[in-house]
Amino acid sequence: xxxxxxxxxxxxxxxxxxxxxxxxxxxxxxxxxxxxxxxxxxxxxxxxxxxxxxxxxxxxxxxxxxxxxxxxxxxxxxxxxxxxxxxxxxxxxxxxxxxxxxxxxxxxxxxxxxxxxxxxxxxxxxxxxxxxxxxxxxxxxxx
Amino acid sequence: xxxxxxxxxxxxxxxxxxxxxxxxxxxxxxxxxxxxxxxxxxxxxxxxxxxxxxxxxxxxxxxxxxxxxxxxxxxxxxxxxxxxxxxxxxxxxxxxxxxxxxxxxxxxxxxxxxxxxxxxxxxxxxxxxxxxxxxxxxxxx
Numbered sequence: 001x002x003x004x005x006x007x008x009x010x011x012x013x014x015x016x017x018x019x020x021x022x023x024x025x026x027x028x029x030x031x032x033x034x035x036x037x038x039x040x041x042x043x044x045x046x047x048x049x050x051x052x053x054x055x056x057x058x059x060x061x062x063x064x065x066x067x068x069x070x071x072x073x074x075x076x077x078x079x080x081x082x083x084x085x086x087x088x089x090x091x092x093x094x095x096x097x098x099x100x101x102x103x104x105x106x107x108x109x110x111x112x113x114x115x116x117x118x119x120x121x122x123x124x125x126x127x128x129x130x131x132x133x134x135x136x137x138x139x140x141x142x143x
Numbered sequence: 144x145x146x147x148x149x150x151x152x153x154x155x156x157x158x159x160x161x162x163x164x165x166x167x168x169x170x171x172x173x174x175x176x177x178x179x180x181x182x183x184x185x186x187x188x189x190x191x192x193x194x195x196x197x198x199x200x201x202x203x204x205x206x207x208x209x210x211x212x213x214x215x216x217x218x219x220x221x222x223x224x225x226x227x228x229x230x231x232x233x234x235x236x237x238x239x240x241x242x243x244x245x246x247x248x249x250x251x252x253x254x255x256x257x258x259x260x261x262x263x264x265x266x267x268x269x270x271x272x273x274x275x276x277x278x279x280x281x282x283x284x
Contacts, residue, residue, distance in 0.1 A: 001181055003182075004173060004181055007170065007182045007184075008183060008184055010183075010184065013163045013185070014190065014191040015163070015191065016158075016160065016161070017163055017191025017192040018195045019158055019163075020156055020160065020195075021159075021196035023154075023159060024156070028215075029203055029206075031211060032208065032209030032216050041245060041266075041267075045271055053146055054149040057146040057147070057149040059153060060150055061149070061152065062156055062246070062249055062250050063157070063253055064157070065156070065250055066250055066254060068158070076164075076166055077167050078166060078167050078254060079167055079169035080242070081172070081242075082240065082241040082242070086241055087241050087262045088265040089240060090240035090265070091243075091263065091269060092266070092269040093234065093237030094234055094237035094238060094243065094245065095267060095270040097232070097234030097236070097269075098230065099230065100226040100229060100233070100273060101230025101234055102230070104245050105245075106156070106244075106246050111196060114200045115200040115217070116197075117218070117221075119222070123230075124231075128235065130238075130239065132175055133236075134240060135176045135177075136178055138240070
């Protein structure tokens, strides 16, 4: 294994991670809810009275964040290699998978591991392994 | 206040995603590509998030109500079952395919690029399939 020292950003990634942890902390302490993005969005497809607006407010904050960041600092690098067809396949898999699996990187990976949930530990280990394997197949076996 | 709390949580979450570099799918894939030139940054994002989150969830676990008065909606499921494992397998495959998980894709919807929009629409379609399937089979979730 070789480390890509040029692109490795330990400090900004650690600081950004700490902000994500702070967001999850604020949300569970203030609102009593899990800041799991797939759960917040998925709940909108099952609208219930009094259960919609907070989801919209959370997503609004999430969507506005890069606009503020860009105004204050710089435009973040975004580089997408996937084709349109791959994006569609990936989106469908992520949509179905996170709902059956009850969470994604935020709900299981951040919140679940923070509260030491064995269920989330299994989910995180499985989606990480699946992600490693998928990239290996695409980049090194097929590519 | 409750809406403001949700908005601020989303905002801070989004700022963290951008600062951490995780809004960039190529950086996520560089972490998932163990056999290529490996970028360990994502592990640092998780480390920072869990370090801070552990403190928050420790205090949250001691409370029966949230600060703003709502009940604590701490997840209650504990069973490690087939939907959890198969769902996570599918999620990981989709994550590896494009380098997007739900947070970064939604956060960059206003970036002017088409990729997050295409991904999020497909993701909503996937979530809708789940809703249809669970309603049809009559299983409460």
